[in-house]
Amino acid sequence: MIIKHSIKTAFRGLETNRARSLLTVLGIVIGVMSIILVMSLGQGAQSLILDQVKGMGTRTIIVGAGREPTGPSDAAQIFNDSLKKRDLDLLLRKENTPSSKYIMPLVFGASSASYQSDTFNLTIFGASPLMENIFDMPIKDGSFFTDEDIRARAKYVVIGNKVKKELFGSDDAVGRVFKMKGHNFRVIGVLAERGQDFFNFDEAAIIPYTTAQDYVLGIKHFNRLIVEAESEALINTAAEEIKLTLRESHDITDPDKDDFFVITQVDLAGRLSSITSVLTIFLAAVAAISLVVGGIGIMNIMLVSVTERTKEIGLRKALGATYKDILTQFLLEAVMLTGLGGLIGILLGAFLSWVISNSITQFTAIAWTFSFPISAALLGIGVSGAIGLIFGLYPARKAARKSPIEALRYE
Amino acid sequence: MSLIEVEKLTKVYSDGVTETAVLHGVSFKIERGEFVAIMGPSGSGKSTLLHLLGFLDDYTAGAYKFDGTLAREYTGDDIAAIRNQKLGFVFQSFNLLPNTSVLENVKLPLLYSPIPEAEWDERAMNAIRSVGLEHRTFFDSTRLSGGERQRVAIARALVCNPEVIFADEPTGNLDSKSGGAVIDILQKLNKEFGHTIILITHESETAEYAERIIRIKDGLIESDTMVRAQRRANGNAINK
Numbered sequence: 001m002i003i004k005h006s007i008k009t010a011f012r013g014l015e016t017n018r019a020r021s022l023l024t025v026l027g028i029v030i031g032v033m034s035i036i037l038v039m040s041l042g043q044g045a046q047s048l049i050l051d052q053v054k055g056m057g058t059r060t061i062i063v064g065a066g067r068e069p070t071g072p073s074d075a076a077q078i079f080n081d082s083l084k085k086r087d088l089d090l091l092l093r094k095e096n097t098p099s100s101k102y103i104m105p106l107v108f109g110a111s112s113a114s115y116q117s118d119t120f121n122l123t124i125f126g127a128s129p130l131m132e133n134i135f136d137m138p139i140k141d142g143s144f145f146t147d148e149d150i151r152a153r154a155k156y157v158v159i160g161n162k163v164k165k166e167l168f169g170s171d172d173a174v175g176r177v178f179k180m181k182g183h184n185f186r187v188i189g190v191l192a193e194r195g196q197d198f199f200n201f202d203e204a205a206i207i208p209y210t211t212a213q214d215y216v217l218g219i220k221h222f223n224r225l226i227v228e229a230e231s232e233a234l235i236n237t238a239a240e241e242i243k244l245t246l247r248e249s250h251d252i253t254d255p256d257k258d259d260f261f262v263i264t265q266v267d268l269a270g271r272l273s274s275i276t277s278v279l280t281i282f283l284a285a286v287a288a289i290s291l292v293v294g295g296i297g298i299m300n301i302m303l304v305s306v307t308e309r310t311k312e313i314g315l316r317k318a319l320g321a322t323y324k325d326i327l328t329q330f331l332l333e334a335v336m337l338t339g340l341g342g343l344i345g346i347l348l349g350a351f352l353s354w355v356i357s358n359s360i361t362q363f364t365a366i367a368w369t370f371s372f373p374i375s376a377a378l379l380g381i382g383v384s385g386a387i388g389l390i391f392g393l394y395p396a397r398k399a400a401r402k403s404p405i406e407a408l409r410y411e
Numbered sequence: 412m413s414l415i416e417v418e419k420l421t422k423v424y425s426d427g428v429t430e431t432a433v434l435h436g437v438s439f440k441i442e443r444g445e446f447v448a449i450m451g452p453s454g455s456g457k458s459t460l461l462h463l464l465g466f467l468d469d470y471t472a473g474a475y476k477f478d479g480t481l482a483r484e485y486t487g488d489d490i491a492a493i494r495n496q497k498l499g500f501v502f503q504s505f506n507l508l509p510n511t512s513v514l515e516n517v518k519l520p521l522l523y524s525p526i527p528e529a530e531w532d533e534r535a536m537n538a539i540r541s542v543g544l545e546h547r548t549f550f551d552s553t554r555l556s557g558g559e560r561q562r563v564a565i566a567r568a569l570v571c572n573p574e575v576i577f578a579d580e581p582t583g584n585l586d587s588k589s590g591g592a593v594i595d596i597l598q599k600l601n602k603e604f605g606h607t608i609i610l611i612t613h614e615s616e617t618a619e620y621a622e623r624i625i626r627i628k629d630g631l632i633e634s635d636t637m638v639r640a641q642r643r644a645n646g647n648a649i650n651k
């Protein structure tokens with residue numbers, strides 16, 4: 001039998017029981033829909049995270065104090081104070097780090113800020129003027145502090161947009177003085193609003209790192225060194241130069257005993273995206289269970305259908321249908337049923353994901369973008385078709401094996 | 412070479428515990444172009460015999476040669492092809508597909524045939540015309556009367572131009588007038604187009620249209636008589 005007619009026949013079989021066909025396929029619809037939803041949102045989350053990491057610049061290298069924590073029991077390593085002023089000075093010598101363009105120390109900590117009767121909890125970043133370039137942070141009002149302010153341990157502060165709103169409302173903030181850790185800081189700049197970012201700069205106060213070390217945090221070391229490589233191609237070379245310089249400075253011969261860590265933006269992006277990937281796969285796998293349940297539903301209804309249409313099967317056989325013809329007819333019915341379910345599921349899943357993405361951007365400050373992975377759609381269609389094949393095979397074989405005369409006699 | 416050759420054919424039904432013998436060894440030959448009626452009371456085994464001859468069921472012992480070849484030597488696909496192209500079936504209960512037009516019902520065997528699709532409509536229309544139902548071509552099968560339904564079934568049996576048409580009590584569910592029309596069509600197919608007709612019936616008036624009557628009782632052939640002369644005489648009488 002020509003496949004075109006097999007499809008027609010199968011379609012007719014489904015059409016006769018339209019309501020039942022639709023109800024049967026609901027399991028597949030829901031299964032595929034959840035897979036699509038999970039994968040689509042997963043990809044959205046991933047690109048959001050990656051965008052934020054990329055916001056650091058593709059040439060950025062982060063040097064951290066302490067060994068990079070490898071597990072929860074290792075967490076204490078985070079508080080290591082191995083990055084000292086001496087290290088920074090060594091790194092700043094061009095002969096040690098020829099591939100690096102900027103090297104900026106960074107310290108951070110939490111503090112509350114108070115202005116008149118208002119207080120606000122914020123994050124203090126102690127940085128240098130390079131911060132403006134490395135993190136690409138436009139100043140809305142005022143200006144950034146200068147290298148002179150670093151040397152002078154000036155109590156100048158550049159505040160995030162939210163800090164400004166909380167402390168000063170709609171008033172002009174530049175020139176005003178507020179208190180952090182018992183010291184008065186003069187606002188010299190306000191950052192433009194950034195939205196949710198890798199670091200939440202909207203709720204940050206950025207001050208000269210020397211001021212932060214001496215007056216606010218009371219530390220002598222740096223939490224991070226932020227390095228920008230000369231070019232993207234040199235990023236690994238730059239990272240290697242930093243490692244060698246620091247090992248020499250710390251008298252380390254075995255790289256496994258490093259008391260610092262160096263990660264590039266590429267490393268970070270890769271690590272974060274593998275986390276979201278694993279999460280997405282896990283959720284999709286959970287959703288896939290409903291597909292199996294849906295498949296069992298398909299098998300069940302196909303068995304009912306085969307029994308109901310015993311007489312029709314007998315007739316078709318008497319008129320010359322082969323085993324293969326009958327098998328194909330019922331398999332096609334099952335595959336078309338699940339394929340249709342898959343298609344509806346993909347559309348519904350994509351639509352829901354789009355609605356969710358839109359609500360996220362509308363009701364939160366997160367710059368979420370709707371993304372619809374084609375791979376997920378292909379997977380959805382493929383899996384639902386395969387489920388039709390797998391769960392349709394048994395009923396179809398049962399139909400094809402019927403003896404024509406017994407089938408014709410069936411009442 | 413006879414079209415159908417049956418030698419000591421036996422059929423025993425078994426449900427695993429008890430065995431019921433339905434045919435105890437019947438032997439006969441049917442030539443191309445014959446119009447044979449197989450008669451017998453219910454339970455005599457006549458329907459079983461027709462199912463065996465029509466490749467719808469498998470026999471227990473003996474031999475059945477169709478077209479010179481033993482039935483058991485045909486593969487499953489061969490048998491499907493024989494059912495499709497050499498045999499046509501007309502059942503007592505019509506067995507039309509519901510919610511399907513007359514045309515689609517008649518075209519059903521063509522779906523499984525090697526006949527090119529371009530010829531399907533013409534063949535189906537010819538078959539419908541030969542049973543006089545061209546005015547019902549696009550009617551839903553469920554809207555037809557019993558007699559019309561059986562004529563559609565005959566058209567369906569005809570559409571692949573088979574050698575043999577098996578009719579299993581074709582008038583059993585019909586009133587005498589529409590039953591007569593059905594038998595007339597079968598007779599015409601035999602006389603004008605040379606189709607071999609094997610008709611099962613328990614009504615002797617129906618059997619009288621045949622040229623030959625095989626009577627079966629308790630799974631054995633009781634008699635096998637040629638009635639050509641008698642039928643001719645009747646036919647002439649009716650025509651005049």
